[in-house]
Amino acid sequence: MTIEEQLRNSVLEAINELYNAHLDEKIIQVQLTRKDQKGDYTVVVFPLLKVSKKKPEETGEDLGRYLKEKLAFIESYEVIKGFLNLSLSHSFWLERLNGIIADENYGFEVAGADSPLMMIEYSSPNTNKPLHLGHIRNNLLGYSLSRIASVTGNKVVKTNIVNDRGIHICKSMLAWQKWGQGVTPASSGEKGDHLVGRFYVMFDKHYKAELAALEGKGLSKEEAEKQSLLMAEAREMLLKWEAGDKDVVDLWRTMNQWVYDGFDITYKNLGIDFDKIYYESETYSVGRDKVLEGLEKGIFYKKADGSVWADLTDNGLDEKLLLRGDGTSVYMTQDIGTAKLRFDNYNIEKMVYVVGNEQDYHFKVLSILLDKLGFEWGKDLVHFSYGMVELPEGKMKSREGTVVDADDLMEEMIDTAREMSKELGKLEGYSDEDAEEVFRMVALGALKYFMLKVDPKKNMTFNPKESIDFNGNTGPFIQYTHARIKSIFRKASDKGIAWSGSAPLSVSLNTKENNLVRSVSNFPNVVQEAGAAFSPALIANYVYELAKEYNQFYHDSPILFEEDEQVRNMRMTLCYAVSETIKKGMWLLGADVPERM
RNA sequence: GGUCCCGUAGUUCAAUGGAUAGAAUACUGGAUUCCGGUUCCAGCGAUAUGGGUUCGACUCCCGUCGGGAUCACCA
Numbered sequence: 001m002t003i004e005e006q007l008r009n010s011v012l013e014a015i016n017e018l019y020n021a022h023l024d025e026k027i028i029q030v031q032l033t034r035k036d037q038k039g040d041y042t043v044v045v046f047p048l049l050k051v052s053k054k055k056p057e058e059t060g061e062d063l064g065r066y067l068k069e070k071l072a073f074i075e076s077y078e079v080i081k082g083f084l085n086l087s088l089s090h091s092f093w094l095e096r097l098n099g100i101i102a103d104e105n106y107g108f109e110v111a112g113a114d115s116p117l118m119m120i121e122y123s124s125p126n127t128n129k130p131l132h133l134g135h136i137r138n139n140l141l142g143y144s145l146s147r148i149a150s151v152t153g154n155k156v157v158k159t160n161i162v163n164d165r166g167i168h169i170c171k172s173m174l175a176w177q178k179w180g181q182g183v184t185p186a187s188s189g190e191k192g193d194h195l196v197g198r199f200y201v202m203f204d205k206h207y208k209a210e211l212a213a214l215e216g217k218g219l220s221k222e223e224a225e226k227q228s229l230l231m232a233e234a235r236e237m238l239l240k241w242e243a244g245d246k247d248v249v250d251l252w253r254t255m256n257q258w259v260y261d262g263f264d265i266t267y268k269n270l271g272i273d274f275d276k277i278y279y280e281s282e283t284y285s286v287g288r289d290k291v292l293e294g295l296e297k298g299i300f301y302k303k304a305d306g307s308v309w310a311d312l313t314d315n316g317l318d319e320k321l322l323l324r325g326d327g328t329s330v331y332m333t334q335d336i337g338t339a340k341l342r343f344d345n346y347n348i349e350k351m352v353y354v355v356g357n358e359q360d361y362h363f364k365v366l367s368i369l370l371d372k373l374g375f376e377w378g379k380d381l382v383h384f385s386y387g388m389v390e391l392p393e394g395k396m397k398s399r400e401g402t403v404v405d406a407d408d409l410m411e412e413m414i415d416t417a418r419e420m421s422k423e424l425g426k427l428e429g430y431s432d433e434d435a436e437e438v439f440r441m442v443a444l445g446a447l448k449y450f451m452l453k454v455d456p457k458k459n460m461t462f463n464p465k466e467s468i469d470f471n472g473n474t475g476p477f478i479q480y481t482h483a484r485i486k487s488i489f490r491k492a493s494d495k496g497i498a499w500s501g502s503a504p505l506s507v508s509l510n511t512k513e514n515n516l517v518r519s520v521s522n523f524p525n526v527v528q529e530a531g532a533a534f535s536p537a538l539i540a541n542y543v544y545e546l547a548k549e550y551n552q553f554y555h556d557s558p559i560l561f562e563e564d565e566q567v568r569n570m571r572m573t574l575c576y577a578v579s580e581t582i583k584k585g586m587w588l589l590g591a592d593v594p595e596r597m
Numbered sequence: 598g599g600u601c602c603c604g605u606a607g608u609u610c611a612a613u614g615g616a617u618a619g620a621a622u623a624c625u626g627g628a629u630u631c632c633g634g635u636u637c638c639a640g641c642g643a644u645a646u647g648g649g650u651u652c653g654a655c656u657c658c659c660g661u662c663g664g665g666a667u668c669a670c671c672a
Contacts, residue, residue, distance in 0.1 A: 307670060424635075
């Protein structure tokens with residue numbers, strides 16, 4: 001039972017005994033006491049006034065007296081306005097501290113055999129262009145969420161749907177055929193996804209030129225689009241692909257493989273992975289079958305040109321295209337098939353889609369369509385909708401070439417980390433490989449922390465320079481704090497200063513020490529909240545706060561220089577607990593912490 | 598135009614309906630015999646706007662203004 005739960009139960013008891021009343025547990029508010037007040041936990045008295053029928057101060061006083069008497073760990077209390085602030089005894093906190101460091105999984109609720117299964121989809125790239133900054137936020141959110149879910153009592157399957165077919169893929173294939181002159185990643189040394197992306201852009205350029213030429217002849221934009229030969233060729237290619245035309249399929253396989261090889265490198269560098277990958281090319285036909293089935297059952301309808309639609313006007317939405325006039329599938333079609341396959345493959349309790357908020361409408365529709373098709377889980381899908389990433393210079397626009405490539409960004413961040421670390425010169429004795437590993441940790445830690453500290457729902461501005469600053473609310477600042485603690489322990493063994501491995505219960509704590517123990521002790525609550533709210537940002541903000549608190553403690557408390565052995569052991573225990581908590585918190589963000597940096 | 602999301606210090610971000618709206622950065626001033634000064638302390642400075650609900654509103658409701666997304670035989 002957590003401290004809050006104990007307090008909440010005791011408050012309920014108190015209300016029962018003092019006022020002969022019963023209240024719903026939910027309205028009892030127990031929270032950590034604000035830093036500027038004396039105390040550890042605060043009970044908000046206002047909601048109790050209706051049963052106490054007394055003034056807030058008197059009610060708080062009643063409650064404080066009762067709790068202090070009943071709970072041995074309450075040392076003192078103070079009532080300020082409508083708030084009852086409880087101070088817990090130092091020996092209680094110290095005992096707790098020892099319990100925390102003895103438990104490797106403190107704060108983590110590991111899944112058992114009966115735990116619910118959560119499937120989390122993220123990344124979901126198209127195989128026509130390389131990953132960019134927006135994908136990075138997606139991947140980091142998905143990966144962090146999966147870690148958080150895995151330590152809040154869920155079995156987790158990380159999944160990815162690769163959008164490897166469709167008209168957009170045909171565009172890059174066509175461009176390569178026409179203008180590629182047989183170039184390959186091997187022949188050019190270009191990373192596969194970048195090479196294919198280049199041809200996608202090339203198609204677009206030629207297509208635009210063709211449209212301009214047609215419009216120059218007096219055609220309207222719509223007419224020009226209809227008459228475009230390039231687009232006609234792309235559409236024809238898609239038809240051939242769906243018909244299984246050997247040449248087209250061979251080319252598709254070859255070019256997709258180039259892209260996969262490229263993606264693998266990017267994922268590896270980003271430090272993320274998947275348990276199960278679905279390919280749209282393998283799921284779209286399942287979706288098409290379901291759509292045709294729905295058509296037979298009269299759930300959907302066909303227009304004169306043969307296209308299949310869902311009428312969602314009863315749901316307050318529009319009509320939605322499910323199959324084109326020529327019978328080929330669209331995005332929605334495959335998502336129906338993918339969902340069906342997943343629920344066939346796994347005993348999914350909760351399906352989470354990490355997809356940007358520009359697709360809010362799409363998922364609303366998907367959910368309704370699945371429901372209409374008779375899947376009882378359709379309406380329970382969770383669209384984890386996150387905001388766009390912008391740069392200090394403004395929005396990324398592919399047309400204007402201001403898209404930040406994921407590989408380039410990571411490389412630049414690593415370069416910066418390398419320069420900064422070399423200036424510090426704390427890596428003497430490290431091999432080049434080990435040092436490079438540290439540069440990577442710092443660069444990626446900076447990127448991940450910066451992206452994840454922001455509420456996922458909101459749009460954000462990513463500032464690469466600011467993110468890797470070793471000062472401020474950044475990943476490197478947190479990593480630095482961890483490295484410094486590790487340095488203390490190295491120094492201790494150099495100097496032959498032993499650590500007893502736990503804190504003596506008899507020492508007293510100063511305010512900063514007390515706050516630190518309380519913060520470390522609160523870690524499990526933060527993890528649970530982050531799991532419930534699907535919010536890595538809560539973890540990030542917590543870890544930062546902890547690091548900052550630690551630095552305040554560190555600044556004015558001698559640790560190894562402390563002469564009182566008992567106090568020294570307590571402080572070293574505290575240091576250890578903080579370093580472990582920072583490490584775990586950063587792990588939940590998918591970030592590593594170095595021993596030195 | 599319909600629907601949805603968002604407006605908090607100069608800037609980037611916080612705040613389960615709870616106390617005097619917190620940080621970071623920038624700027625100004627200060628600390629330090631030291632275990633990693635990439636530290637610590639102080640100052641400066643904000644809830645777009647008008648109503649409503651509440652003991653209590655950045656938070657919930659309605660209006661106005663501003664920004665974004667979406668409403669594709671793109672994904």
